[in-house]
Amino acid sequence: MDDISSRGTSGAVTPLPPGEIFAGTARYYARYRPPYPDELVDRVAALVRPDGRVCDLGSGPGTVAIALAGPGIPVVALDPNPDMLDVGRRAAAECGPGGSSGWSAIRIICRPRACTAWRGLRSRTPFTG
Template structure:
């Protein structure tokens, strides 16, 4: 995973859209102010940093040290966040937690195996919370969902960039997260959607593109400068005003065991 996102952490931290105050506040209320929350696949702390201070503690776990370092810088030493290197296969080695939250990380995991492990590790009222863009709105594997994406896809194709074999092997099938949860012990689902409008400029869109695994600085290597110049030129040729509007829908999906269902016993 660190190789997939090599060099992307500073772009991820700066240019990936945050989830918004309303979504984070709703998440915090659902989990409770005295809870210990695992942010699994935390990246540079897109959830962990704004959630800290709203819950008792946040355990921020990611396989990429570069992402953890970016998160530590953004958190400015917040004492309620513990940053640890790890992934979905190291859950049993982590300190105890009451809930787990995942942003744009769940699709990289063996989702059913992770949920089975969490059924053994989470307390009876423990929640699995997913927060992220509503799937029909502009993720990179959904072509042309945003007005600038045909341009980005064309430039990426010119540079031979596509989702790598490694990324494809990690990436989930098209089965929605909601369906995977509904077939798991955490099948009691509650959802809220929050809407924001964002305005992008050229620097923002270029930085956003460099935050993706398939077009990260590591993927581009010595072609990085040429790619950035080509993408900037193509974006401005398509839209000389250099401003793009986006309606961003963010879903907070809270999954719990139904009332009365007890956690699974560890093997």
């Protein structure tokens, strides 16, 4: 089974709703999850057209969104968990308008069902980086 799931009292495995998978863990996830390597963020940023934007699907606390917004790339951070997005909002705000981050370029959206639809997405061009 590819969905995150839990066992009910009957022993049956049922999928958890997307917004509940990381329920109650946002603060810890943001604090203890190892950061993505700068090289990864640089490679993704290099693929964005000058007029392009990035959708960080399943953004969690916005680790990648904030890193990409630093050089001013417009980012849509999409996650089903409102707590993750709240942690991301606070982290982006800490970068501040006077800082080096382009934090104001981040649009934050909470859409639980959108994050389950990613399986149907197809890129027009394959990612080869």
